[in-house]
Amino acid sequence: MNTPWILGLTGGIGSGKSAVAAHFSELGVHLVDADHAARWVVEPGRPALAKIAEHFGSGVLQADGQLDRAALRQRIFADAEERRWLESLLHPLIGQEISQYLARAESPYAILVSPLLIESGQYRMTQRVLLVDAPEAAQLQRTMQRDNVPEAQVQAILKVQASREERLKHADDVLLNDRDLHWLQSEVERLHNFYLTLRGGQP
Template identity: 70%
Template sequence: MTDAVNKPWILGLTGGIGSGKSAAAERFAELGIHVVDADQAARWVVEPGRPALALLAERFGASLLQADGSLDRAALRTIIFADAEQRRWVERLLHPLIAEAISASLATAQSAYAVFVSPLMIESGQSRITQRLLVIDAPEALRVARTLARDNTSAEQVQAILKAQASREERLRVADDVLVNDGDLASLRAGVERLHLFYLTLRGGQP
């Protein structure tokens, strides 16, 4: 019973592409909070030597692998955003493995609360494992501009990712907290620090 009482509560952190989720998560980590990133878990389950990578290569061919044997993520993205059926197959393969990796990492948290970061928190139902939801928000035009400046990708691919993600309105409707990131990095970091002080006062994610 004592373990259950002392177990850190889980803050879900999400936002659309280019919203600043990673920068926010980085500040939480600097503040001593255990952070689990769904994207990192997704990368880990397809590392060379792991069964999922062999299954992907078997289905889509060796062209999905880079010269060093690692996954060509850009090639996989192109396949799954162009073909909904292939995307569903990949999701059926990877989602249970990713969920397992996330759960294992959250179970090791020692901080007052843990942060679970996922771009598809709402769409995937991952929010079920969280006690509170923080949305990093920014206007779509700004998010697209940031993504194009950051990633080696096309405007068409960014639009395809936007379509696969929940709308801004859907995210805001289910958010417990919203941090607007339409300024500079210092403003975002300061916003995270204010929320952190508030979160330290919560039990189980509730006031």
Template identity: 60%
Template sequence: MQTPWLVGLTGGIGSGKSAAAARFAASGIHVVDADDAARWVVEPGQPGLAGLVGRFGRAVLQPDGRLDRAALRRQIFSDPRQRLWVEQLLHPLVRQAIADNLAGAQSEYAVLVSPLLIERGQYRQVQRVLVVDVPEALQLQRVLQRDGGDEAQARAILQAQLSREERLRHADDVIHNTGSLQELETRVLQLHQQYLQMARGMA
């Protein structure tokens, strides 16, 4: 089956990507999240998990044999070389999982949610790049409220991600998510109508 007309949705951690994606999904649009695909490929029995255990040992497993994400995160954010190795292992597996998922899309267009849309070159596979943008201070505040983690780790994650300026440079459309959830949803609905017209024009 042919891949549908595709919007790439991205933004830094804590920007509101998930809330925007949920509004697209509520409008009947097929949404696939690269983070979900990254979880699929490290399920027990999958080659992604086997590769991680081969590299880091059973220290990255929970007692039930599933991936201990916090343990893996500690390994890779303290060593950029390890992070690169993990990305090189998992990226092709995730790419295939996303392609398989999109092949089943029934809506007039689809949305690929990916925090690494720009870094991994996924933006080249989409017709529009939509960036959910917030100032870094607000990102940090939201991450700490959501995850309850320590500030140093949250800042390390922010530093590891693409700069806000570089992300915006690739954007076709931007949601400035500094207001209420209702304002975010209103903007998504506006873009939804725009994307429907664009997708129909390409049919």
């Protein structure tokens, strides 16, 4: 049995990468979501949460002992130093979680879905990168509608995420999501059939 090769799937906020990931999953591809891994590593009882509370104080915990993401986000968005501290704690742990979940894959290739695939260096765990790209105006529109947040907040998130140029540099395949869902799904199917022909992610 060949070990599955790993495809990294990324895209900016509101680019449609969740819709793309969902369709790959429907086609039977094993998916690991870095956002889920990031949530698992800070569950109560896990060492990372204790270290975060020790560093930032109990103000970043909710009454039930869960991480208060909004409070933590405010602390790190305002302070690049604190953000780096948090990233250096979490990235290796998230990497371990991801590796364990990818190792369970039984499909010919597996997908690591990560909005910060490039920024976090997680692309190094993959053999190929698929970028879901969308015009910035569409990203803003979709995110504001989906999360019901003001434009300024979306703009702030876009600034922290890697620039499109940076992502395009790392991408082996680019799926421009500027049409309807039906078209998007047919593109996913086309890519899936192509990926099934690859060994180790390379033609």
